[in-house]
Amino acid sequence: MSFNGKHITVAGLGVSGVSAARALAGLGARVTVVDGGDSAALRERAVPLEAAGITVRLGDADALPEGTDLVVTSPGWKPDSPLFAAAAAAGVDVVGDVEIAWQLRDETSAPWLAVTGTNGKTTTVQMLASILEAAGLRTAAIGNIGTPIIDVVLGEQQYDVLAVELSSYQLHWAPSLRAHSAAVLNLAPDHLDWHGSMEAYAADKGRIYEGNRIACVYNVEDPATEHLVMEADVEEGCRAIGFTLGAPGPSMVGVVDGLLVDRAFVPDRHKNAQELAEVSDIKPAAPHNIANALAAAALARAFGVEPAAVRAGLRAFRPDAHRIAHVADVDGVAYVDDSKATNTHAAQASLAAYGSIVWIAGGLAKGATFDELVAASAKRLRGAVLIGADRALIREALARHAPDVPVVDLDRTDTGAMAAAVREAARLAGPGDTVLLAPACASMDMFTNYNKRGVAFAEAVRDLAAGPGAQE
Known part of the structure; x- marks a missing residue:
């Protein structure tokens, strides 16, 4: 598709918006960037764009610039934004940066292996990239992480295959995406304020399967993901491949006696299996x-990656910070940072990994409820320490489903509350327990982001390990 001579409005002056604006201007488009903010940081970010001939309009993101042929949105902009309503009224399409990146590909471009899901996307894409690298393939983990996707597609670096993380926001605005193969890891209520309903959220996730050529990978333990495969319009011959923590059936990968095994990409998959790696x-x-x-x-x-590369890639992989990261052992108690567990689905997975837990939880609930999470985890809880603006919701769920679990409710939302939470958790924990930060909530009531929250937890644990004097 040619963008030369078109008037394109880019919504948002964030990382993806800047990337899209630069790329489209370089392709001959007349670009206007709009953003509702007007901070010093945004004004500074606008300077090099304006120097490149790009118009930047700050403080007004509602009106559609006159003569706009196409709107390219940053991922977080809601579908009901006034700008998009104006575009619809004018008959102007709205797409995202992923759609632009896809349209800019040519016959020599690397195929995409795409991943979405409520939780686990980044880790899975990074694992995938590690495996592909172990196979000797030129690859990169991109999309919702790392380098902006348009920059990768237009860059000089050549790739054999790309590992692409895609959020529900990005998929919503990418109607022509057609991956080589794709996976939906799981589905749980999230971002419903953006999508409007669970059905709309799932439908946007399911877009990742549309037009797949080789494989649609789904979670056997999460039937909703298989339903998305069944609903997808894929190329003839594309296969549904399940993954399971149990023994796999034909056309699945799974776990048998501590081994990851493949019964999907082997000869006579009804009778044979191939060892890929050990759980360890x-x-x-x-x-x-x-x-x-x-x-x-x-x-x-x-x-087409061989089993040996799967094993080598998984062995080489280490997750990013704040994802079930072991911080320290203090007096026989393990302290684990899973600050990235920002919703109930992620927190439940984290809690399921340990046997006896003092749970540090709370923050901004984003409309979530906690009954299912607490009921599923109650037998593992030795105690709970609650922080953050919406901690009362978790406290009430604990009272209903785990009434015998001791609960410390810290009535403070300042950043220093984390140190107090760690001290209270240490008081509740005994040898063999795990103090687990798995907040099940967003962090912005107390911290800039989940990274800052995790750092505060780790610092508090290190102070605890150093002794009483370090905690003053």
């Missing part, structure tokens, strides 16, 4: 991380 090759070997590894392995195998 996965660090950490928590159940949800094993599931991530299985999904990554399935996508790699769909691309």
